[in-house]
Amino acid sequence: MKKFFIPVLLMLTATVFAEDMLKFIGNGHEFFSKTKDQLIVPDGEKNLFMWSNAAKNEAYYPADPKSKEKFTFLGFNVSNAYVKFYDKTPSFLCLTLYESRSGEIMPANIFRNNMKKIYDALKKRYPGVKAKLLRRSSGNLRLNAVVWVAGKYVCVMKWGIKRLENMGDDPGFLQIEFETVQPGKNPLQRFISQTAYDRPYGIQENRFSVKREANGNVFLEKFPMFEQGEKGNCAAAVIQRIMEYHGIKPEKPIAAEALKKDAKLYSDVEDLQIVLKTTCIKNKLKIKEDFVYFTGDRSLRRLQNLLGKYNRSAKSSGKKKMEIPKKGKVAAAASFLKMDADILVKIRKDDHAASTFQSNIMKNVMTGQPLVWYTVLGVIKEENLPAKPPMTHMRLIIGFNNSTRTIIYTDCWGEGHEFKTMPFDQAWAITLAAYTISVEK
Secondary structure: OOOOOOOOEEEEOHHHHHOOHHHHHOOOOHHHHOOHHHHEEEOOOOOOEEEOOOOOOEEEEOOOOOOOOOOEEOOEEOOEEEEEEEOOEEEEEEEEEEEHHHOOOOOHHHHHHHHHHHHHHHHHHOOOOOOEEEEEEEOOEEEEEEEEEEOOEEEEEEEEEEEEOOOEEEEEEEEEEEEEOOOOOOOOOOOOOOOOOOOOOOOOOOOOOEEEOOOOOEEEOOOOOOOOOOOOOHHHHHHHHHHHHOOOOOOOOOOOOOOOOOOOOOEOOHHHHHHHHHHHHHOOOEEEEEEEOOOHHHHHHHHHHHHHHHHHHHHHHOOOOOOOOOOOOEOHHHHHHHOOHHHHHHHHHOOOHHHHHHHHHHHHHHOOOOEEEEEEOOOOOOOOOOOOOOOEEEEEEEEEEOOOOEEEEEOOOOOOOOOEEEEHHHHHHOEEEEEEEEOOO
């Protein structure tokens, strides 16, 4: 992440506010021909836009969420927007029209009706241009994008919807992007994910304190510690800490819900996942799966695929191959512990879900939410671990540093475990799942 300094308050020129954003972009994409000085001017009263970094090549809206001046796109409110400049002119614009993480709730049928209206309008905007539909799945999240390439400009409409068992569809986000075609890159070949971007320094979009340091660290400040103890449960401890962070002090420490005696486990990592979910339900907390690697009857197939990649890499590296199980309960964590750490990091780095994990970390931290991080301990060397560390463990990611590509996390083991860092690639290599727990007072 680039270094942050207190930026100068900025706004788009006043003529923008009377127009829909699509009109401002222009039929001929005139937006991309304007300079910084033409688009953004200092203003002491209307703080609609703000630089996101010291280099002044990225800007964010809204700088003041309470402002009466609002952007729209085809009549729909723009909740936030991001402009990236190349030299003196814009090269990329992202408009977020819906984002469930910000607390918005929209039924799936209304979400789809809105998407259809926007799609139809964009189709008319680019007559004669054949749009390309791109699709990708990440767990139960279905990601889609429609791409129009018109000369040297690209328009992308992208959205994500979660398929929830017995609950129907849950809209995740809707973004519209405009960009200039980059030399040597095919605009139709792109990885679909929600675009995450940095908020300006000093903007209080929520009541939580997100601290930014000159070295690039961005993290949730003054995060409470709760020590789980020798016989404590890490799933219950992370819930306790999240609740206290949100200002809720339980009368008694959160107790983990025991597994049912007849609970069928497909893998050696599911027990803690079930405990986390049932404990959240008991305490009336909303839990959201951001990423789950081994899940239900698909666990065996996923381990087989992982070990297949591992063995191919091990063979070329002169390392010992591992046996690939054909049936039975999946020894997921046990298999991780038998792997060569460097090879595991290498093969998981190529996983497309890695970028989703990184995006989730940024979005959670910037909206004042820790990310529950479920890991395998003992694969990556870590300092100051307990004498007898568990094989699987839940901890909390509370920050990141994009400059050094590291995550900032905390364990529920008391003093000395409040603030720790790990390279992103290593962190992703040992990741089993990630969750967001929402607390309503």
